[in-house]
Amino acid sequence: MSTKPYTRSLILASVAAAPVIFGPAGADALEPIESLGKNIFFDEKLSIPANKQACASCHDPARGWILPNATINATTVVAPGAKPHAVGNIKPHANAYASFSPPFRRGSFGPFTAPWEGGNFWDGRAEGCGATPGADCPTAEPRGAVSATIRSSGLPSSLQARYAKYLGPIADQALNPFPNDVEQNIREKNVCQQVKTAKYKDLYRQAYGGDIDCSPNPKANPACRTSFKRLAVALAAWQASSDVNSFSSRRDKKLADDPDHAFPLVGFTDQENLGHDLFYGIDSELNRGGKDARCTACHNGVPRGEPADPKGEAPKQLYTDNRFHHIGVPFNRQIQGVAKGAKTGLRAHVTDVQAGSFRTPTLRNVAKGLSASFKKAYTHNGWFKSLESLVHFYNTRDVLRSCESLGITQATEKEALQNNCWPAPEFPNPAVFVVGNLGLTASEEAAIVAYMKTLSDERTPKKP
Numbered sequence: 158m159s160t161k162p163y164t165r166s167l168i169l170a171s172v173a174a175a176p177v178i179f180g181p182a183g184a185d186a187l188e189p190i191e192s193l194g195k196n197i198f199f200d201e202k203l204s205i206p207a208n209k210q211a212c213a214s215c216h217d218p219a220r221g222w223i224l225p226n227a228t229i230n231a232t233t234v235v236a237p238g239a240k241p242h243a244v245g246n247i248k249p250h251a252n253a254y255a256s257f258s259p260p261f262r263r264g265s266f267g268p269f270t271a272p273w274e275g276g277n278f279w280d281g282r283a284e285g286c287g288a289t290p291g292a293d294c295p296t297a298e299p300r301g302a303v304s305a306t307i308r309s310s311g312l313p314s315s316l317q318a319r320y321a322k323y324l325g326p327i328a329d330q331a332l333n334p335f336p337n338d339v340e341q342n343i344r345e346k347n348v349c350q351q352v353k354t355a356k357y358k359d360l361y362r363q364a365y366g367g368d369i370d371c372s373p374n375p376k377a378n379p380a381c382r383t384s385f386k387r388l389a390v391a392l393a394a395w396q397a398s399s400d401v402n403s404f405s406s407r408r409d410k411k412l413a414d415d416p417d418h419a420f421p422l423v424g425f426t427d428q429e430n431l432g433h434d435l436f437y438g439i440d441s442e443l444n445r446g447g448k449d450a451r452c453t454a455c456h457n458g459v460p461r462g463e464p465a466d467p468k469g470e471a472p473k474q475l476y477t478d479n480r481f482h483h484i485g486v487p488f489n490r491q492i493q494g495v496a497k498g499a500k501t502g503l504r505a506h507v508t509d510v511q512a513g514s515f516r517t518p519t520l521r522n523v524a525k526g527l528s529a530s531f532k533k534a535y536t537h538n539g540w541f542k543s544l545e546s547l548v549h550f551y552n553t554r555d556v557l558r559s560c561e562s563l564g565i566t567q568a569t570e571k572e573a574l575q576n577n578c579w580p581a582p583e584f585p586n587p588a589v590f591v592v593g594n595l596g597l598t599a600s601e602e603a604a605i606v607a608y609m610k611t612l613s614d615e616r617t618p619k620k621p
């Protein structure tokens with residue numbers, strides 16, 4: 158994967174004949190491989206039963222790339238699959254900006270961080286190790302299996318070199334939803350055949366220099382499997398493009414327009430500027446004494462290779478460290494079929510960590526598409542139903558009485574708020590001293606929420 162997926166490489170001779178496809182107004186032109194990925198992302202024919210489900214069904218750009226179903230968000234949280242009665246077991250998280258997560262690897266971090274970082278999914282199991290062969294990945298194959306498809310399988314070396322940057326976690330991730338029976342529920346071969354007859358089939362030829370081959374032979378490594386993986390690479394390419402990662406929020410625009418490109422921003426309200434200063438712990442006229450909500454211990458990061466951004470003024474601030482932390486989220490009894498203690502996060506993927514750590518989600522687009530009638534769910538199990546309550550939790554997790562002490566077990570968010578208590582964390586209380594007792598006032602909590610509301614991209618890709 159490129160650290161700068163927004164950089165357009167020159168069109169190489171092998172695909173020079175490709176027409177340039179234009180995305181929605183304001184978007185950059187897409188290359189054929191990106192455009193192929195975009196068409197696949199929105200194609201509801203790629204499910205069984207057909208016409209039931211596309212990637213976009215669970216990752217709606219207009220709602221910040223999450224499940225566009227307010228009723229489910231308010232209750233059971235998990236997405237229905239294409240097949241009748243099939244449902245998932247964890248909240249779909251936004252796929253935008255996920256392409257910036259590095260391949261899964263061991264590192265050494267501060268005391269409140271699990272010793273792993275990167276990958277895609279809440280537990281990092283889409284490892285993307287093919288992107289950096291020889292990297293310190295626990296399992297280079299088969300999780301890095303997309304890579305072999307590009308590095309061998311008869312692709313001209315010019316294309317191999319050109320597409321190598323897409324072989325990160327997000328390409329490995331794309332292998333999962335189609336065959337998953339609680340998602341699109343369709344086999345590799347059928348995906349291949351659908352694309353072969355789709356109205357966008359020429360994009361495959363333009364991207365890979367030949368028609369898509371869906372043959373089941375040779376048995377050991379059938380052509381249809383190679384083609385399927387190439388479609389995963391196309392999905393990765395689009396999800397790494399500026400169409401998906403547009404950095405087009407009000408924060409991005411006002412920062413670019415600001416005379417010194419620094420906070421406080423001209424064009425932000427005092428409340429929004431204060432929210433920023435609290436988020437980053439910056440001593441300012443609005444935040445005298447530099448009160449620190451300590452969000453940056455985890456929600457701060459930039460694309461690989463770019464300078465660190467301690468004050469949140471980088472154009473490409475990602476609002477995640479792509480590492481794993483345990484913030485003490487309560488058990489959500491409303492997810493059917495998921496018992497307490499079942500969703501351990503990173504622990505389900507590697508064994509040398511305590512249960513309860515999840516990969517930090519980006520805060521970009523957390524408020525996108527919210528309205529009086531459309532509410533989201535937050536954190537991996539969607540226990541939190543608003544940004545307000547989540548910030549209140551960070552502020553008072555260790556201050557309010559426990560719901561259990563009031564005799565309320567497995568409380569929902571609503572029950573907790575009504576009783577002014579927090580449930581015990583699903584997994585034993587972690588000593589995460591950076592959350593739990595921040596000493597924020599109600600208006601400071603509100604300022605942090607107002608700041609997060611400036612992070613919604615104003616560009617929204619549409620179904621092609």
Ligand code: HEC
Binds near residue numbers: 248
């Ligand atoms: C039925 C709903 C559903 C469908 C359909 C679906 N996803 Fe997802 N997606 C999820 C869920 C749930 C997760 C989180 C799963 C986990 O972490 O274990 C997820 C996670 C992801 C992530 C990881 C983001 C990150 O930051 O780690 C990406 C990327 C993604 N999906 C892309 C896709 C693509 C591409 C498709 C189509 C090929 C797709 N999804 C289809 C529900 C869905």
Ligand code: HEC
Binds near residue numbers: 250484
């Ligand atoms: C110790 C690391 C850490 C700190 C400090 C932290 N977060 Fe988080 N944040 C996380 C992790 C990890 C998750 C996901 C937890 C889960 O799903 O179990 C998360 C989830 C969230 C979400 C939900 C996003 C989504 O898509 O569901 C929001 C919003 C959020 N944090 C905002 C904040 C704010 C604002 C602050 C500062 C007041 C903050 N966080 C401090 C690590 C942290």
